[in-house]
Amino acid sequence: MNKELLEYSLNFNRRRFLSKMSLGIGSVALGSLLIPDLFGEKNPEDMLLAGLPHFAPKAKRIIYLFQNGAPSQLDLFDYKPKLQEMFGQDLPESIRNGQRLTGMTAGQKKFPLAGSVFNFNQHGKARTWMSEILPHTAKVVDELCVIKSMYTEAINHDPALTFLQTGAQVGNRPSMGSWLSYGLGSENKNLPAFCVLLSKGKGNGQGVYSKLWSNGFLDSVHQGVQFSSGDSPVLYLNNHESINKADRRKMLDKLEQLNAETFNQSGDPEVNAKIQQYEMAYRMQTAVPDITDVSKEPDDIVKLYGPDCLIPGTFAANALLSRKLSENGVRFVQLYHQGWDTHGNLPNEMRGQCMDTDQASAALITDLKQRGLLDETLVIWGGEFGRTNYCQGDFSKENYGRDHHPRCFSIWMAGGGVKPGSYGETDEFGYNIIENPVHVNDFHATILHLMGLDHEKLTYKHLGRRYRLTDVGGKVVQGLIS
Numbered sequence: 001m002n003k004e005l006l007e008y009s010l011n012f013n014r015r016r017f018l019s020k021m022s023l024g025i026g027s028v029a030l031g032s033l034l035i036p037d038l039f040g041e042k043n044p045e046d047m048l049l050a051g052l053p054h055f056a057p058k059a060k061r062i063i064y065l066f067q068n069g070a071p072s073q074l075d076l077f078d079y080k081p082k083l084q085e086m087f088g089q090d091l092p093e094s095i096r097n098g099q100r101l102t103g104m105t106a107g108q109k110k111f112p113l114a115g116s117v118f119n120f121n122q123h124g125k126a127r128t129w130m131s132e133i134l135p136h137t138a139k140v141v142d143e144l145c146v147i148k149s150m151y152t153e154a155i156n157h158d159p160a161l162t163f164l165q166t167g168a169q170v171g172n173r174p175s176m177g178s179w180l181s182y183g184l185g186s187e188n189k190n191l192p193a194f195c196v197l198l199s200k201g202k203g204n205g206q207g208v209y210s211k212l213w214s215n216g217f218l219d220s221v222h223q224g225v226q227f228s229s230g231d232s233p234v235l236y237l238n239n240h241e242s243i244n245k246a247d248r249r250k251m252l253d254k255l256e257q258l259n260a261e262t263f264n265q266s267g268d269p270e271v272n273a274k275i276q277q278y279e280m281a282y283r284m285q286t287a288v289p290d291i292t293d294v295s296k297e298p299d300d301i302v303k304l305y306g307p308d309c310l311i312p313g314t315f316a317a318n319a320l321l322s323r324k325l326s327e328n329g330v331r332f333v334q335l336y337h338q339g340w341d342t343h344g345n346l347p348n349e350m351r352g353q354c355m356d357t358d359q360a361s362a363a364l365i366t367d368l369k370q371r372g373l374l375d376e377t378l379v380i381w382g383g384e385f386g387r388t389n390y391c392q393g394d395f396s397k398e399n400y401g402r403d404h405h406p407r408c409f410s411i412w413m414a415g416g417g418v419k420p421g422s423y424g425e426t427d428e429f430g431y432n433i434i435e436n437p438v439h440v441n442d443f444h445a446t447i448l449h450l451m452g453l454d455h456e457k458l459t460y461k462h463l464g465r466r467y468r469l470t471d472v473g474g475k476v477v478q479g480l481i482s
Contacts, residue, residue: 052183053452058417058481059378060187062180062447063322063333065361066380067353068161069206069340072387072402073410074430075116075350078148079129082428083115083389087397091390095431102155104343104392105403111390113429114400117347126421133354136362142420143365143374144412145480149424149433152385152406152440157206157341160384160406165212165334167444167469174216174460176444177332179469180451181222183458188329191291195330196224197318201339201356203349208336217462224334227292227321228313291324305363308356316360323367326377340383343392344401365414374415378450382411389430408433411443417450419482441474449476 074080091111105111119132124141137144154160159169166173174182177194186193196213213224262268294310294317301320302309308316315337322333337357342349361381368374386409387402408426425435438446445455448469455474459466 052458054454054457055452057450057452059415059450060376061326061329061331061333062177062378062380062416062451063326063335063364064176064380065319065322065335065357065364066165066337067340067357067383068208068336068338069157069204069342070160070383070385070387070404070409071340071353072116072342072346072350073148073408074387074389074402075118075346076131076134076354077129077146077410077412078408078426078430079120079131080115080389080426080428080430083113083430085115086113087115088112091429091431095427095429099407100155102404105388105390108392111388113389114391114402117397117400118350128422131354133351134358136359140362140365140414143369143414145414145418145420145423146410146412147423147438147443147480148408148410148426149435149437150382150386150409150411150440150443151433151437152409154385155404155406157384157404160404161206161208161212163440164384164443166214166216167441167471171211172214172216173467174218174222174469175213175224175334176447176469177213177224177334178215178218178222179448179458180332180453182218182460183453184331184451186329186331191325191328191330192225193331194222194224195325195333196226197321197333197335198226198228199313199315199318199335199337199356201315201337202352203339204341204343205338206341208338212336213334217467218460224332291328292321294320294324301367304367306359309360315357316363319360319364320367323364323373326368327371327373342387342401343403345399346401347398368415376416378416378418378447379414380411380447381413383409385409405431407431413480417482418480423477423480436477436479438477438480439473441470442477444469445474446477446480450481 074083089112091113096111116131120129121132121138122128123130123138126142128141128144128146130138130141152160152163154163154169162171162173163169165175167176175194177196181193184193194213198208210226213226215221215223297309297320305316305320308314309320311317315335318335318337322335325333339349339353339356365374365379368377368379386405386407388405390402391400392403408430414420423436424433424438426432427434448455448458455468455470455476459468461467
């Protein structure tokens with residue numbers, strides 16, 4: 001056992017406690033006080049996970065800032081002077097090489113190159129290129145690992161989005177957050193392991209659907225819990241005005257007895273999952289209102305995230321809430337921000353989207369770091385695919401748009417054991433990857449690795465075979481890990 005894994009294994013947890021029963025009956029009594037459900041009935045499927053994590057993790061939690069609609073990498077991170085020089089000239093056929101196009105541009109007779117209208121500058125110790133419309137992100141660039149060589153097979157939004165979130169282009173597969181809930185659970189028994197936050201920008205939006213945070217074929221306790229921006233952040237969580245907490249407790253106790261009888265008759269594990277969900281909801285009644293209350297945040301934090309953080313449902317408010325959820329032990333916090341589908345009017349829509357997201361994204365990095373949480377929290381920012389280097393529709397510097405481009409796109413990660421700097425390269429036209437390609441399956445394998453999980457061993461048997469987030473592909477990208 002290496003030193004890092006040895007140190008991690010010394011942390012107190014249920015499995016460690018059970019392996020040290022020789023410490024005596026006094027330790028057993030103490031353990032029952034510290035962990036009330038220590039000697040509760042075990043789910044047989046949980047026993048398969050007794051060896052998790054597989055090795056010492058570099059990250060304990062994930063905050064995924066998903067930019068729904070696919071931000072243009074060429075206008076944010078992947079600086080291409082060649083496109084500026086050839087603005088308006090046709091894309092050479094040798095570069096496109098007959099590659100698949102969407103129905104929106106397949107009929108175009110010409111493919112006029114569109115260099116970004118935004119200025120780029122180098123920032124930080126690594127002199128990383130960053131667009132002028134990301135001034136706040138540029139200030140934390142030394143914390144970022146910018147991957148310029150992501151790619152996917154999916155060319156339309158729904159399959160691409162589903163693929164990045166679940167590892168498959170079709171539905172009914174567990175999302176990444178559900179897999180982590182299944183493998184690692186939550187660090188706080190009063191909160192779910194997987195929470196979902198939604199916001200919408202001013203640009204052209206693509207929908208998000210509950211299948212993206214579905215538990216799929218895993219037990220329903222692993223489904224993402226959606227938080228809303230209303231008076232009740234979690235729907236149906238609060239008691240009716242005619243029911244007090246004591247009455248709710250009595251009702252749940254009786255319901256648990258009835259469900260236990262049903263389980264003894266049917267053996268259906270979903271019955272036990274429902275019992276767990278009811279109990280979780282009861283405990284969340286106390287925990288959620290306190291966490292979602294941002295009125296007690298100090299002025300310097302409000303200034304850091306920007307005034308929008310006080311407006312429920314905005315990206316800034318959700319970024320701040322994600323920090324609060326994460327520091328309270330939520331394993332996976334998933335934000336979806338809509339509005340990045342820039343088929344036209346890209347210069348104006350991109351500016352608006354960055355005004356909504358740039359400050360809060362950078363603030364989250366700064367906030368986590370000043371609290372000593374960044375090293376153990378993996379933050380991810382990016383969309384489902386990239387954007388073409390040629391113009392779609394009306395061609396002008398003031399109103400150009402870009403089509404879908406799965407061949408290459410950019411995301412960034414920070415904290416949680418990733419290596420700061422840039423990774424991967426595209427050609428001078430920003431069309432094809434020429435160095436260190438990272439497939440979606442590789443991306444998933446690397447994320448699981450950072451969380452201490454072997455992607456080939458985190459499996460679940462369903463319909464006669466074992467499934468995993470990376471399906472039958474994926475390799476850990478060691479070049480991304482510090």
